[in-house]
Amino acid sequence: MPGLLLMKYVGEPDRDSVDVYVSTGGYRAAERALKELTPDELVAMVEASGLRGRGGAGFPTGRKWKLTPKREGDTRYLVVNADEGEPGTFKDRTLIEGDPHQILEGVLISAYANGVHKAFIYVRGEMFLGGARLSRALEGAYARGFFGKNIFGTGFDLDVVLHRGAGSYECGEETALLESLEGRRGEPRVKPPYYPAVRGLYDRPTVLNNAETMAHIPHIVALGPDGYKAYGPPVLYSVSGHVMRPGVKELPIGTPLRQIIFEHAGGLRPGRTFKAVFPGGSSAAILTAEYLDTPADFDSLAKIGSMLGSSAIIVMDDTTCIPAVIRRTIEFYRDESCGKCTPCREGSVWLSQVLDRILDGHGRMEDLDLMDSVAQNITGLCLCALGESIPPALRASLRYFRDEYVHHIKTGTCDVAPAPVAAAGGSA
Amino acid sequence: MARVLSPSTLERIARARALYPRAQSALLPALHLAQDQVGYLPPDAMEDVADALGLTLPEVASVASYYTMFFTEPVGRHKIRVCTNLSCYLNGAEEVLHHVCARLNVRPGETTPDGRVLVEAVECLGACEEAPVLLVDEDRRPRVTTTALDELLRGLS
Numbered sequence: 001m002p003g004l005l006l007m008k009y010v011g012e013p014d015r016d017s018v019d020v021y022v023s024t025g026g027y028r029a030a031e032r033a034l035k036e037l038t039p040d041e042l043v044a045m046v047e048a049s050g051l052r053g054r055g056g057a058g059f060p061t062g063r064k065w066k067l068t069p070k071r072e073g074d075t076r077y078l079v080v081n082a083d084e085g086e087p088g089t090f091k092d093r094t095l096i097e098g099d100p101h102q103i104l105e106g107v108l109i110s111a112y113a114n115g116v117h118k119a120f121i122y123v124r125g126e127m128f129l130g131g132a133r134l135s136r137a138l139e140g141a142y143a144r145g146f147f148g149k150n151i152f153g154t155g156f157d158l159d160v161v162l163h164r165g166a167g168s169y170e171c172g173e174e175t176a177l178l179e180s181l182e183g184r185r186g187e188p189r190v191k192p193p194y195y196p197a198v199r200g201l202y203d204r205p206t207v208l209n210n211a212e213t214m215a216h217i218p219h220i221v222a223l224g225p226d227g228y229k230a231y232g233p234p235v236l237y238s239v240s241g242h243v244m245r246p247g248v249k250e251l252p253i254g255t256p257l258r259q260i261i262f263e264h265a266g267g268l269r270p271g272r273t274f275k276a277v278f279p280g281g282s283s284a285a286i287l288t289a290e291y292l293d294t295p296a297d298f299d300s301l302a303k304i305g306s307m308l309g310s311s312a313i314i315v316m317d318d319t320t321c322i323p324a325v326i327r328r329t330i331e332f333y334r335d336e337s338c339g340k341c342t343p344c345r346e347g348s349v350w351l352s353q354v355l356d357r358i359l360d361g362h363g364r365m366e367d368l369d370l371m372d373s374v375a376q377n378i379t380g381l382c383l384c385a386l387g388e389s390i391p392p393a394l395r396a397s398l399r400y401f402r403d404e405y406v407h408h409i410k411t412g413t414c415d416v417a418p419a420p421v422a423a424a425g426g427s428a
Numbered sequence: 429m430a431r432v433l434s435p436s437t438l439e440r441i442a443r444a445r446a447l448y449p450r451a452q453s454a455l456l457p458a459l460h461l462a463q464d465q466v467g468y469l470p471p472d473a474m475e476d477v478a479d480a481l482g483l484t485l486p487e488v489a490s491v492a493s494y495y496t497m498f499f500t501e502p503v504g505r506h507k508i509r510v511c512t513n514l515s516c517y518l519n520g521a522e523e524v525l526h527h528v529c530a531r532l533n534v535r536p537g538e539t540t541p542d543g544r545v546l547v548e549a550v551e552c553l554g555a556c557e558e559a560p561v562l563l564v565d566e567d568r569r570p571r572v573t574t575t576a577l578d579e580l581l582r583g584l585s
Contacts, residue, residue, distance in 0.1 A: 087513045087552040118449075125497045126509070126553055128566035161447045166456050167496030171550060183452030183481075185494040202449060240515035240556035247557045282514055314514050314556070328517050332551055338494075 005219045005234050006212070007250040010098030018140030021101035027146055029218040030108045034154045037221075039070075042113035046217065048225035050233060054091075055081055055172075055210030056281070056310045056385070058298045059190040067197040068205045070115050077201045078111050078119035079181065082134075082211040083172045084167050085124060086281035087332065088312030091236035092211040094248045096123075096130035099215075100137040104160070108146060109221055111158045114207045118159050121211070122177055125165040135162055166226030169336035174208045176338065185337045188384035212236055237296065239265040241315035242272065254295035261292070261315055264273045272317040276400070280309025282329045283389030285396035286322075305396070321416045322401040323408055324396050327355040332392045344387030347378040351394065358405060361412030367407055370400055430479070431472035437465045451481045455491055459498055468499040496550075497563045502520045504539040504546035506584045509563040510550045515556035525549055525572050531581055545584055 014020045021027070033042055066149045068076060080103070084092040095103060103121075118125025123131045138160060141147050149157050168186045170176045175189035178201050200206025232252025237260055240246040243267030251260065252421050257279060261267065268274060276286045279296060285306040287294070290400065294300050298308045334348035351374055354367050375391035382388050398405065422423045429437055444457040458481060461472045474488045481488075492498045510516075510525045524535060528547050532540050536549040555561045558570030564580060572580075 084554045085552060088515055088552045088556055089552075090556050093554045124548070124554065125495070126563065128563070129568065163453075164457065164460060165495075166460065166498055168494065180456065181453060182450065183455035183483075183491065185491055238556060240559060241518045244557070246515075265574065278514070312556075314518070316518060320518065325517070328512075328514060332513060336551065 003231075004227075004250050005231050006102065006215050006236060007098075010094060010248075015099045016137040016140075017102070018101065018137065018144050018146070021099075021137075022144070025222075026101050027105055027108075027144075029221040030105050030112075030146065031152050033109045033221050034112050034152050034156055039113045039115060042109065042221070045225055046113070046220055048383065049216075049220045049228050050225075051213065051216050051220065052298065053210055054212035054216075054236070054310070055174075055289075056086060056283070058308065061209065061213055061216075064197060064209070065110075065114055065207060067195075068114055068207050068253040069198065070205075072417065075118075075204050076114060076116050077204055077206045078114060078116040079196075079201055079206055079208045080107060080119065080211055080214055081172065081174065081177055081208060082121055082127070082130075082274065083177060084127070084211070084310075085169045085172045085308045086283065086312060087329070088238060088240055088278060088281050088314040089310040090238045090240070091248050091311070093124075093127055093130050094238075095212060095215050095236070096127065096134055100130075100134045100219065102140065102215040102218060103134070103211050104141055104146075105135055106217035107160060108151070108158060109143075109217050110209065111212060112127045112156055116207065117157050118161070120161050120163050120181060120201070121169070122163050122165060122181060125167050131162065131164055138162060146170065168338075169332075170338045170384075170386055173386060177208070177383065178206070185338070187340045188292055188386075190383060195313040237264075238310070239315070240313070242268055242317040242320070243315050244269060251336065254297040254300065257287070257292050257296050257313065258292040260296060260313060265313075265315070268315070268317050272314070272319065275318050275320050276322065277315045278312070278314040278393065280307045281312040282314070282332065282393060283307075283385070284309050285392040286316075286400070287396070288400050306392070319416065321414050322397050322404050323355065323359055324414075327352065327359060328398045329393055330355060330390065334384060337386060341381075341383040341387060343378040343381045344383075347374050347387070348390055350374050351390070358408050361408070363409035364403070365406070365409055367409065368398060368402065430476045431471065432466060433473060433476040433480075434465060435464055437461050438476070438480060441477070445481060452483060452487075454481055455483065455488065456495070459492055459495075461487070463498060467505070468502050470500075502539075502543070504544055506545045507548065507563070508545060508567055509548045509550040509553070510536075511551070511553040511555070511559070511561050513552035515552070516559040516561060519559040521560045522579065523574075524562065524572055527577055528581070529561075531578065545581075 043065045051061045052058040128247040171180045171186035176186040196206045196208045235253040237249045249264045263269045303306050330352045337344045379391050441458045445454040458477045478488045512521045539546040
């Protein structure tokens with residue numbers, strides 16, 4: 001492994017200072033891009049790099065840029081999604097707090113590549129520290145002339161606005177995010193026919209990319225597509241749950257789950273055994289030990305009915321009651337559903353009621369089929385990915401951990417030893 | 429004439445307004461600014477925001493009620509937001525929430541009678557490596573223990 005790209009300086013002091021970032025070679029890739037490369041050359045480079053969007057859907061970034069019509073004189077926007085909220089995901093926050101100029105430099109290059117002169121970064125409302133650091137970073141970059149008018153003397157102008165959210169998971173969905181940025185409730189737009197690339201912010205063509213995606217761009221320009229690919233290409237896995245060393249792990253994409261969990265995240269707590277894992281946030285189908293050797297990439301995880309998503313790996317050991325975990329995820333989607341479409345709004349409520357019944361000891365055997373049927377009637381019928389995220393983990397749990405549900409229904413009790421709570425117990 | 433918003437808040441709203449091609453885009457920033465001044469968003473504050481951006485009160489109220497960080501009723505001076513989503517849940521978040529609520533004698537979503545602290549159970553704060561984690565106003569507290577919680581609560585004025 002040739003080392004770290006995105007996380008190289010994360011953890012060092014003062015990375016939100018423009019001088020510190022410049023002292024380690026910062027904004028040189030942007031300068032080169034603006035002075036020596038054409039927008040078309042940049043789009044081709046990003047396409048050749050194989051970079052896929054890091055927000056969860058994994059759409060090829062270069063292709064997305066190509067889809068954005070670039071008629072002369074048309075206003076286009078770049079919108080960066082820093083509204084990180086997928087449970088278990090903390091890579092964007094880590095980059096924003098730890099090396100925010102990387103994202104800003106990516107914004108500058110991407111705006112130039114797409115003929116954009118106004119960009120918005122939508123920062124999650126609860127991300128107080130990240131928002132403050134990004135704001136300081138942007139101020140510093142403006143002061144050095146990296147944003148504003150006539151950047152690097154090339155005649156290229158770009159303004160960047162930080163837009164703060166106000167508490168809504170749904171706003172991480174791209175069209176809901178645009179609604180929110182336009183000052184409305186964060187409800188998704190109906191698509192097709194119009195995707196943001198064609199009709200996005202203020203009905204103008206809009207390039208909408210995730211914050212981590214932006215941070216990859218300067219490295220692609222600096223190293224060239226092949227040099228960049230030699231790093232894996234790299235991906236940021238957020239590893240948490242029942243592991244000894246949780247954190248963001250920058251690794252070549254496709255590193256097997258076992259290696260990520262047991263080598264890079266320090267494995268399980270002493271004396272515990274592995275039970276299950278969410279490989280891509282709570283929207284992904286959970287997996288059991290037999291799948292631990294699966295490479296954590298888009299295609300391999302899709303092949304076994306799960307997904308890489310935002311590459312948030314949440315590990316559960318043998319102290320975990322799976323039905324209780326599933327209830328927690330369903331409650332989350334229920335509470336965050338914007339209510340616009342029926343399968344999501346009603347389905348999430350019904351499922352959480354059935355799970356309450358089972359976990360309260362009043363479950364019925366037919367509840368298992370009932371939950372599966374409700375889940376099937378949500379799948380493929382929602383306006384956006386939030387609703388579609390409800391069924392996978394539930395359905396996988398019914399497949400892999402049916403016995404646990406049955407035990408709850410038959411005995412009214414849980415057969416899993418409750419997790420020892422070191423932290424809140426005060427002994428830690 | 430503004431009802432409750434100060435000239436300085438209105439001036440900051442005007443500056444936010446200038447950043448966007450359309451006035452309504454400044455609604456979330458404006459509501460943040462209004463809430464920063466008043467502590468919550470009473471109808472008068474929302475009407476001032478509506479006037480400043482050329483919107484109607486129902487438009488503003490509809491947006492304010494959608495987002496969990498906007499409060500249309502008075503809330504505590506301090507806000508403790510306990511993450512209860514998966515990674516924190518797996519690491520004792522329920523006990524953390526229970527402990528805070530018991531010490532302050534409130535339920536999640538309630539403010540102490542003296543108006544000092546609001547306690548909320550919130551969704552993933554995106555700091556799962558610090559589980560169980562919570563926010564005290566704008567500061568994140570990682571891997572909270574009951575001892576740390578008691579100290580933290582004593583420190584809130």
